[in-house]
Amino acid sequence: METTKLKRVDIIxxxxxxxxxxxxxxxxxxxPDTIILEMIDSGLKGRGGAGFPTGLKWKFTRNEDSYDKxxxxxxxxxxxxxxxxxxxLDRVPEKVFAxxxxxGYTIGAREGFIYLRGEYNFLLPxxxxxxxxxxxxxxxxxxxxxxxxRSGSGAYICGEESALFESMEGKRGEPRNKPPYPTxxxxxxxxxxxxxxxxxxxxxxxxxxxxxxxxxxxxxDSRGSKVFSISGDTPKAGIHELELGMTVQQLVEEFGDGDxxxxxxxxxxxxxxxxxxxxxxxxxxxxxxxxxxxxxxxxQRSMYNVLHDYLEFFTEESCGQCTPCRVGCQQLLKGIxxxxxxxxxxxxxxxxxxxxxxxxxxxxxxxxxxxxxPFVSIVTNFKEExxx
Amino acid sequence: xxxxxxxxxDATKVYGKERKALMPILQAVVKEKNYLDxxxxxxxxxxxxxxxxxxxxxxxxxxxxxxxxxxxxxxxVCKTISCHMAGKDAIIQAIEQLLKIKIGETTVDxxxxxxxxxxxxxxxxxxxxxxxxxxxxxxxxxxAVEIITxxxxx
Numbered sequence: 001m002e003t004t005k006l007k008r009v010d011i012i013x014x015x016x017x018x019x020x021x022x023x024x025x026x027x028x029x030x031x032p033d034t035i036i037l038e039m040i041d042s043g044l045k046g047r048g049g050a051g052f053p054t055g056l057k058w059k060f061t062r063n064e065d066s067y068d069k070x071x072x073x074x075x076x077x078x079x080x081x082x083x084x085x086x087x088x089l090d091r092v093p094e095k096v097f098a099x100x101x102x103x104g105y106t107i108g109a110r111e112g113f114i115y116l117r118g119e120y121n122f123l124l125p126x127x128x129x130x131x132x133x134x135x136x137x138x139x140x141x142x143x144x145x146x147x148x149x150r151s152g153s154g155a156y157i158c159g160e161e162s163a164l165f166e167s168m169e170g171k172r173g174e175p176r177n178k179p180p181y182p183t184x185x186x187x188x189x190x191x192x193x194x195x196x197x198x199x200x201x202x203x204x205x206x207x208x209x210x211x212x213x214x215x216x217x218x219x220x221d222s223r224g225s226k227v228f229s230i231s232g233d234t235p236k237a238g239i240h241e242l243e244l245g246m247t248v249q250q251l252v253e254e255f256g257d258g259d260x261x262x263x264x265x266x267x268x269x270x271x272x273x274x275x276x277x278x279x280x281x282x283x284x285x286x287x288x289x290x291x292x293x294x295x296x297x298x299x300q301r302s303m304y305n306v307l308h309d310y311l312e313f314f315t316e317e318s319c320g321q322c323t324p325c326r327v328g329c330q331q332l333l334k335g336i337x338x339x340x341x342x343x344x345x346x347x348x349x350x351x352x353x354x355x356x357x358x359x360x361x362x363x364x365x366x367x368x369x370x371x372x373x374p375f376v377s378i379v380t381n382f383k384e385e386x387x388x
Numbered sequence: 389x390x391x392x393x394x395x396x397x398d399a400t401k402v403y404g405k406e407r408k409a410l411m412p413i414l415q416a417v418v419k420e421k422n423y424l425d426x427x428x429x430x431x432x433x434x435x436x437x438x439x440x441x442x443x444x445x446x447x448x449x450x451x452x453x454x455x456x457x458x459x460x461x462x463x464x465v466c467k468t469i470s471c472h473m474a475g476k477d478a479i480i481q482a483i484e485q486l487l488k489i490k491i492g493e494t495t496v497d498x499x500x501x502x503x504x505x506x507x508x509x510x511x512x513x514x515x516x517x518x519x520x521x522x523x524x525x526x527x528x529x530x531x532a533v534e535i536i537t538x539x540x541x542x
Contacts, residue, residue, distance in 0.1 A: 079507070080468045080469055080470070080506070080507040081469070081511050082507075082509065082511075083510060083512060117509070118415075118450075118452045119508045119509055119523075122523050124521075150411070150412070151411070151412070151415055152452075153411070153414070153415060153450035153452035154450055154451035154452035154505065155450050155451060156506060168408060168411070169408050170407040170408050170409065170411050170436075171407070171410075172445060172446055173450070229511065229512070230512065231512045231514075232469075232470060232511075237512035237513075268468075293511075295469065295511070305472075306469060309468065309469045309472055310469070313468060313507070317506060319449075
């Protein structure tokens, strides 16, 4: 057994001696291109789950020739098992604002938005109050940049960036075709840098502590640390900021209840890692990338129920726009129910896996494409539980 | 009864009269009266110079923008996996017994509507429910009953 301990990190929530407005003030003395080079050098990748290099995203948006550009903070955190963004916005909102301001300065945007999911509306009064002070602070330091709040209304799909733009434009939250990507044509058709809450805080902290300090953490492919949302069968459920590059085994040793049989990495749209693969699975961009959701299941849990729950979730949250996702989710759900009842033979599961893989290539957006992740991993590794 | 026209007027002052103002306006009306009726959507369409169908199309997409009558307090119990494992069924049962309604129904006095919701983002502190915008994590059946009884007094 490996006994290496997980490395705990305290970057995101640390507030001691940090004045966000002052950090913005000193950062905007630098040339935007210098900031972009620093971001690229830091190796910071998007912490929402997709893992696109943040520096490149900013560079592409900066390179677009447009008078109007936008920067948006994606706080539509809806992935089952994820609750880190709520915690960050609750505890250190000014660091998120400052991250937005630095991004805004870098790409040349004068307006920033935070799209907060409707389920977190209780945070709004506090955030609005703090924004008034922050926007005034930006004026004081001479940065032409203001941030506004926007709310979601209970649609998981609006966490998909192009669906989020549609929602902000007053439409149904139906994802767009890509390309064009948001850096070229985002909110209102203008170049838009859209970043996850946690990514913005890391971007801010890289400005504050420097690239080298950030690079001390993590591995070559997964630089830095990450906030993990740990839930399920664990005595230590909650938010934990950990260095990237650990194995699932290490995570389970720290957080498991001694009887963990599977870990769902990355929420409902992520993959399920069974016990036999714990040691070989690295949590990071070289292994399985994740938005930080870690759900632990012990041997008493029925993986059929888990998968059934996920499929119900996707069936309800599919926007219904493209056929592979709209019909695919329903058929996968009906399919495992039929196998469970014995109406279909166990080999039908192979047909369903084919359907899931078809969705992966044919669905329009990340929602439909990612249903195959939980489906194939759970059906493959826990076939008996699905059938009997 | 909330004056919907007034809400629309106030919201257009802040968010303008372009299409991008639609969500904030719909949300402002729902915040006040918990759902949108046909007349509300027609009024909003008029204010933004949109077709009523566009407004309905948008509103009906979003779970929190109800287009059927809801009670004064909308209870949404999280039903996603972590809350499921933490015992949301018992919570729902307790609420159903207390209010004598099933999921999706509204009490006769129009005070409470009971709904389920997908992941509310409190997986480490489930089961959890929202009552309008307020959140109540780490529920037990008893706690849920106490909380709702308190709302009843209002």
